[in-house]
Amino acid sequence: MKIETLKQIIKKKSLNEQFAIITxxxxxxxxxxxxxxxLSKNFINFKNEIExxxxxxxNGIINExxxxxxxxxxxxxxxxxxxxxxxxxxxxxxxxxxxxxxxxDPREYFVTKQKFQNIKIINKWPEEIFKKIRxxxxxxxxxxxxxxxxDEPALKHALKKKFFYIGALGSKKTHKNRCKRLKEDGFNNKxxxxxxxxxxxxxxxxxxxxxxxxxxxxxVSERNKSxxx
Amino acid sequence: xxxxxxxxxxxxxxxWIESGQQVALATVVQTWGSSPxxxxxxxxxxxxxxFLGSVSGGCVETSVITECLxxxxxxxxxxxxxxxxxxxxxxxxxxxxxxxxxxxxxxIN
Numbered sequence: 001m002k003i004e005t006l007k008q009i010i011k012k013k014s015l016n017e018q019f020a021i022i023t024x025x026x027x028x029x030x031x032x033x034x035x036x037x038x039l040s041k042n043f044i045n046f047k048n049e050i051e052x053x054x055x056x057x058x059n060g061i062i063n064e065x066x067x068x069x070x071x072x073x074x075x076x077x078x079x080x081x082x083x084x085x086x087x088x089x090x091x092x093x094x095x096x097x098x099x100x101x102x103x104x105d106p107r108e109y110f111v112t113k114q115k116f117q118n119i120k121i122i123n124k125w126p127e128e129i130f131k132k133i134r135x136x137x138x139x140x141x142x143x144x145x146x147x148x149x150x151d152e153p154a155l156k157h158a159l160k161k162k163f164f165y166i167g168a169l170g171s172k173k174t175h176k177n178r179c180k181r182l183k184e185d186g187f188n189n190k191x192x193x194x195x196x197x198x199x200x201x202x203x204x205x206x207x208x209x210x211x212x213x214x215x216x217x218x219x220v221s222e223r224n225k226s227x228x229x
Numbered sequence: 230x231x232x233x234x235x236x237x238x239x240x241x242x243x244x245w246i247e248s249g250q251q252v253a254l255a256t257v258v259q260t261w262g263s264s265p266x267x268x269x270x271x272x273x274x275x276x277x278x279x280f281l282g283s284v285s286g287g288c289v290e291t292s293v294i295t296e297c298l299x300x301x302x303x304x305x306x307x308x309x310x311x312x313x314x315x316x317x318x319x320x321x322x323x324x325x326x327x328x329x330x331x332x333x334x335x336x337i338n
Contacts, residue, residue: 010236023256061258
């Protein structure tokens with residue numbers, strides 16, 4: 001592989017572009033492939049196969065060829081509402097698992113008094129932020145404040161935009177009341193049922209890092225279910 | 230949907246090369262059965278055997294490093310290596326999990 005190709009990979013990855021690296025294992029040549037981009041003579045004979053794997057986001061050696069393809073696609077963006085203690089551990093876990101993270105908390109106190117490293121907390125209300133950023137099926141929402149006036153506008157937005165994953169912290173009772181309010185606001189049972197609440201896999205944990213772990217485990221398990229390989 | 234391009238490894242590879250080292254890149258390109266690491270897992274190795282990243286849970290690393298050192302020494306540009314449990318080297322480098330994998334090694338230049 002050429003060092004220029006390596007530099008291109010790093011640049012494209014930092015820009016969150018979707019692309020693939022293709023390598024001809026019989027002659028060692030490799031290049032970057034994007035939808036509708038042209039292929040060099042090393043790969044042109046396998047155009048259809050490469051496009052097929054690219055569209056399926058499938059990695060590996062293409063059947064009956066010597067072409068290896070590795071896809072890169074935008075990581076899931078996780079929006080965490082609430083700059084609480086659990087959030088610190090969530091950030092730590094998520095950064096090692098290829099998720100993008102944003103933390104929103106409108107409460108001045110939490111933003112200034114909680115210690116967060118390497119991440120800037122957005123000190124705004126969720127509804128203000130959601131007007132400005134692009135969200136959708138590649139976004140996950142984790143609400144942690146269990147304050148309805150902060151969490152629920154975010155949950156409603158996530159339901160409308162069909163987020164990839166929606167989880168809300170709170171006891172069974174809190175969640176039941178939350179579901180009731182969402183129903184009154186016109187959401188149907190299927191939509192409300194798509195919210196993971198109480199959030200996280202049941203690992204019997206009580207401490208902040210344990211709760212963060214159970215949330216991340218659930219998120220990763222949902223991400224893995226969506227892979228079609 | 231997981232992503233195996235580890236920018237840290239690739240950025241490190243560039244910095245090694247720019248400081249005058251020779252670097253080989255090893256990538257898992259195929260796996261069969263139970264195999265510890267997914268396709269696309271990567272490792273970089275310099276001419277002195279210093280390495281970063283991994284291609285298995287430690288089962289085949291030593292062998293991959295040896296092959297990369299030879300690749301650099303002989304100035305070859307690439308090689309495809311198959312690791313099988315039934316391989317004659319099984320006692321040395323075989324995959325304890327019973328899986329099989331192919332690792333592609335190439336010199337970065």
